[in-house]
Amino acid sequence: MARKKLLSQYHPVLYFLSVWEKRIRRYIWWKYNKETYASHKQKDKLPFRIKKHQSVLIRKLGDADLVLQYNKVENLKIAIQEINSILIKPAETFSFCNLVGIPTKRKGYKLGMELTFGEPRAGIGGGLCQISNLLHWLVIHSPLTVTERYHHSFDPFPDYNRVLPFGSGATVFFNYRDYCFKNNTNATFQINLWLSEKCLEGELRCSEEFDFAYHVEEREHEFVKLNNQFYRKNEIWRNKIAKFKSGKILETELVTKNFARVVYTPDTYREVTLADLTEEQKAKV
Template sequence: MSTNNNIAKPKRRSKLRAKMGMLYYGLLRKLLWIKLKPVFAVKKADAALPYLHFCHKTPLLRKLKDVDMWYQYNKIINLKIAVKQINGIVLHPGEIFSFWKLIGKPTKHKGYVNGMVLRNGTFTSAIGGGLCQLSNLIFWMTLHTPLTVTERHRHGYDVFPDSNRTQPFGSGATCFYPHGDLMIHNDTPYDFQLVVTVTDKYLEGKWYSTKAQDYRYKVTERNHEMKGEYWGGYSRHNELYREIFDKNGNYISEEFILSNSAIMMYSPFLCDSADKQR
């Protein structure tokens, strides 16, 4: 089934325009932080809350085509610094978790180093690079809880082909300081706590709560499509839904989560003429 999405050919903006845009949107973000300051989650707890709602882990090192491994070794350094700022944070009813409000701006002074970032359809290095793995993990886990994601961003480019993918395309959340944030609202009457650790091999995360799970969630992909665009490139699209089950595994309902559209920076596998005739 086609999603009937079309993506315009990307425009290359001047460095000056890009810088001015960052300043403008950065100012708007800081004004928003001032407005929302009373409801941001800021308190941590050493002991985990009693009920585990969801856990997930992702490998720290993964071989990517044409990407030197030093990017990923530096990413681990950056993750360890960032995790210290959010590990144990408690999200009380009515509060908002803000990825960047808690972590702050990644700088050399704080110990951050150059890591891989995706920009304009390719990869480069920047201070604090690699923190998207952390925002990806938190977003994916949150989709399996009753918490509400109020802000999430997706890369406009699909840079690398699927390699041992275990989650649907577009199920992550990119981050770029300060206005590319991940925000999560606790509109339940119970406390939730985020626990994140960096082990020897994995980035591991868990959402705990003061209330046991009433429901279980399953994220599914639909209407996945790769297609050629009129300007010669390829694009990729899909929709994500969340199926809801009770504690006994009985299906209750489903809800639409989001749709994704991205420009592909690699050629998709195309079937040959014989396959088309089948």
């Protein structure tokens, strides 16, 4: 089934206008909505760690230009300064784009790899999704509530030392594809980010210690082939576990279902027809 082009894909000017129309809408939303956005930082770390994670900075990604990956590291350094040590107080909302702002050459951002219309390409500030991916993984291990999250509609590269389940991240594109979560608890949370020699590292800390934790897992993963096109699907689930009762499961929750186009040939796959897909999956074909 051929995918129809968006109007903005026919000419660079149309794409530019489409992007800025969406950005202006977001600026208006920020100005007039009633959300209180996290903006205060604290150098001292909150006492209790909820979750820590790290992701490798430079990866073997097919024919991806290594220069763009090294540029990405420089982009991460700039964005981290805007997020590191941020406090998310009760009733506050964390907005990635609101905090980081628009990536520009004037701020020091370089050309990094970004994914647009199913293709990897160079873009100013490319690679910042590595931060939003890490943040989402931290957040879904906490009682914070994700209020806005997007993920790429296609899978561009075969797995190479993948640690997290496919589709467990969050993509951002200033400012209309944002990553947001809200603190609906009575505790205060804190995000800390830093770069080690080989990794982007981060942790989520809290002012209080909870008597529960979360375990996130992947289910129903497989590659399928439909009309000479490959797709990847899975489900992300999490269990809420009682920390001091031998890991007793208190709740089980479906976090998300993923179904994405694959732009490489997987080693194993299953042939399917449209009749084998759900209505939600058909809408992504």
